[in-house]
Amino acid sequence: MTALPSETMQTSRAAGIPFILKKAFLSALVALVLFSLMIGIRTEAGSDGQLTYWTRFGDLASIVGIVFGGSIVIELLRQWLGPTGAEKLVPPAVQRGLSRAGRLLAPALLIFALLVPVIFYNQRYILDLAILVLTYVMLGWGLNVVVGLAGLLDLGYVAFYAVGAYSYALLATNFGWSFWICLPLAGILAAFWGVMLGFPVLRLRGDYLAIVTLAFGEIIRLVIINWQDLTGGPNGVSGIPRPTLFGIPLDNSDDGLAAKLGIEFSATHRIIFLFYLILALALLTNWVTIRLRRLPIGRAWEALREDEVACRALGINTTTTKLTAFATGAMFGGFAGAFFATRQGFISPESFTFQESALVLAIVVLGGMGSQLGVALAALAMIGGFELFRGLETYRMLVFGMAMVLIMIWRPRGLIGHRAPTVYLTKAQAISSDLVKEGHG
Amino acid sequence: MSGGRILNVDRLTMRFGGIVAVQDLSFSAEQRKVTALIGPNGAGKTTVFNCITGFYKPTGGAIRLTHDDGRTIALERLNDFRIARQAKVARTFQNIRLFPGMTALENLMVAQHNTLMRASGFTFLGLIGAPTYRSAEKSAIDLATAWLKRVGLLDRADDAAGNLAYGDQRRLEIARAMCTEPALLCLDEPAAGLNARESAALSELLLSIRDEHGTSILLIEHDMSVVMEISDHIVVMDHGVKIAEGTPREVRDDPRVIAAYLGADEEEAMAVMESGS
Numbered sequence: 001m002t003a004l005p006s007e008t009m010q011t012s013r014a015a016g017i018p019f020i021l022k023k024a025f026l027s028a029l030v031a032l033v034l035f036s037l038m039i040g041i042r043t044e045a046g047s048d049g050q051l052t053y054w055t056r057f058g059d060l061a062s063i064v065g066i067v068f069g070g071s072i073v074i075e076l077l078r079q080w081l082g083p084t085g086a087e088k089l090v091p092p093a094v095q096r097g098l099s100r101a102g103r104l105l106a107p108a109l110l111i112f113a114l115l116v117p118v119i120f121y122n123q124r125y126i127l128d129l130a131i132l133v134l135t136y137v138m139l140g141w142g143l144n145v146v147v148g149l150a151g152l153l154d155l156g157y158v159a160f161y162a163v164g165a166y167s168y169a170l171l172a173t174n175f176g177w178s179f180w181i182c183l184p185l186a187g188i189l190a191a192f193w194g195v196m197l198g199f200p201v202l203r204l205r206g207d208y209l210a211i212v213t214l215a216f217g218e219i220i221r222l223v224i225i226n227w228q229d230l231t232g233g234p235n236g237v238s239g240i241p242r243p244t245l246f247g248i249p250l251d252n253s254d255d256g257l258a259a260k261l262g263i264e265f266s267a268t269h270r271i272i273f274l275f276y277l278i279l280a281l282a283l284l285t286n287w288v289t290i291r292l293r294r295l296p297i298g299r300a301w302e303a304l305r306e307d308e309v310a311c312r313a314l315g316i317n318t319t320t321t322k323l324t325a326f327a328t329g330a331m332f333g334g335f336a337g338a339f340f341a342t343r344q345g346f347i348s349p350e351s352f353t354f355q356e357s358a359l360v361l362a363i364v365v366l367g368g369m370g371s372q373l374g375v376a377l378a379a380l381a382m383i384g385g386f387e388l389f390r391g392l393e394t395y396r397m398l399v400f401g402m403a404m405v406l407i408m409i410w411r412p413r414g415l416i417g418h419r420a421p422t423v424y425l426t427k428a429q430a431i432s433s434d435l436v437k438e439g440h441g
Numbered sequence: 442m443s444g445g446r447i448l449n450v451d452r453l454t455m456r457f458g459g460i461v462a463v464q465d466l467s468f469s470a471e472q473r474k475v476t477a478l479i480g481p482n483g484a485g486k487t488t489v490f491n492c493i494t495g496f497y498k499p500t501g502g503a504i505r506l507t508h509d510d511g512r513t514i515a516l517e518r519l520n521d522f523r524i525a526r527q528a529k530v531a532r533t534f535q536n537i538r539l540f541p542g543m544t545a546l547e548n549l550m551v552a553q554h555n556t557l558m559r560a561s562g563f564t565f566l567g568l569i570g571a572p573t574y575r576s577a578e579k580s581a582i583d584l585a586t587a588w589l590k591r592v593g594l595l596d597r598a599d600d601a602a603g604n605l606a607y608g609d610q611r612r613l614e615i616a617r618a619m620c621t622e623p624a625l626l627c628l629d630e631p632a633a634g635l636n637a638r639e640s641a642a643l644s645e646l647l648l649s650i651r652d653e654h655g656t657s658i659l660l661i662e663h664d665m666s667v668v669m670e671i672s673d674h675i676v677v678m679d680h681g682v683k684i685a686e687g688t689p690r691e692v693r694d695d696p697r698v699i700a701a702y703l704g705a706d707e708e709e710a711m712a713v714m715e716s717g718s
Contacts (some may be wrong), residue, residue, distance in 0.1 A: 302543060313521075435601045435603035
């Protein structure tokens, strides 16, 4: 009896060898076809402008060989590890320890964030990077409402960021309104455009919704480029006023904060002020989102992600539920945009390309859709990690991309894959990501 | 117990392109009674359900819902979510449609969305933690707890709905529908996939819903033991038309019904009918 399982193992492995070789051969063939022109033949313009070329068959052969060998290694590894997910390889004791550490992680991160300007007081680079990370944390939290909670795939989130930024820039430069008046206005205007986008896409789901939101993001950008009278077109808006501490400017004038406090002026004061400003805005976003999740509207968003038909059968107005999700997410995007404008002092359409939308969406997906902590960690990893690889120069994107692929293989549902219930009777237990829907609408 | 009619379906017709799924169907359901809609597969029962609950817009005919207070609502003119909200019609689905990633308790909280939404001042009062909302939420949790206890799922309240056993999911879906405090509860094959013991428990639950809450029940079911035990009135459909109706006893002995279920062709059915009469 005991011999039987090992025997079947042997036969399955023996049957695997031709399969592995066939797979490796096919991969090598694809590599050969692909690289024969890309690597095998090198073309260059000669001294008289004619085309010269030479062959590099040695390089080609080594690349194809690497692909062949690599394919065998990967297939063997896959057989050894078996079909189980990598997540299950972690022993339960370690998982418990991790979850305990996870509970402490959020407060620890918050305390660290509050202390960043103290620790890195004189390191302008780190402070700037921290502000950038927090901006993306805020954008990620804003998009998380739409994508993570309501399950509406939005590829045009940068549109609301742009609306917020231009709202503040234009209101402040044309009417001289202060940042604290413009900030809510920027949020309201962005929310308005969120609803405007929401209406036509109410009936769309999944891929179709993604395409239309993508187009919406591009439309906003193109309007900004072409509406020269209002937005300055490709030249952007410059001379955007810096934020003031309730009317006290942070400069080295006689009315400045430094003069009033009787301390020596330093340019760092403004950076630190901006840091705490974005931290406060991000924490506001977080607080509101956590609150909303526990309110009927938040539960309706999540129910909408889980099953729209069941929502309708329970008397939930799915139209307004979707529109409020779009509006709430867009409003936070607008706040972040206004902050971006006041920090930069200059904005142009170049800052609001599709790449920004993709980056914010990647943060939400990497973080684990719906998880606030996950999104914050992902923003830190994506923006901070990208800076970390700066030393690698040319290979930076390559290494970064590979790191992303590995993380998504390791944790397909994001860094924090489980969902915390919004209400409980006896004890809150995390819900496994396998059960939580990703949303198709 | 008044014997008024809660639901009146009059010459309901539903066409999908050239296919007539339901043709000139008329029946009514009485208040505080269990009305069953039965028939072979493909008879159009679920289509009737979808018309009543607003998922389909009927091609023709009228569906009238009369509440206790005499208010009459034309269901064919209301669209989807308003039927549940204003007309107080709740439904379950043939293939269970819970929110699998939310806990059992959360599922029942979502069902009380409209009540809680008003209490939360459309989110604004709730956001600042107004006491009126807190008490409303507490009573919503109490209602949900009561229903969880009723369907025997109290100890699973904090488990994800998707993790519950099949029979538990069926009962949770009924509890969720009941949390909307409906006047008419429409159940689409609630006993499908349940074993004999679970079916018996389901029958008991449905009868208690009828007797204690005064909720009228409209039921599609293939499990004849459940249908015959709890139905006060049975409507039999085949190929989109009503072929018989009456009490369980009447229907059971009706030759047309037997013929429809045995799959006899028309001539044979006529023969059966004649021999029966």
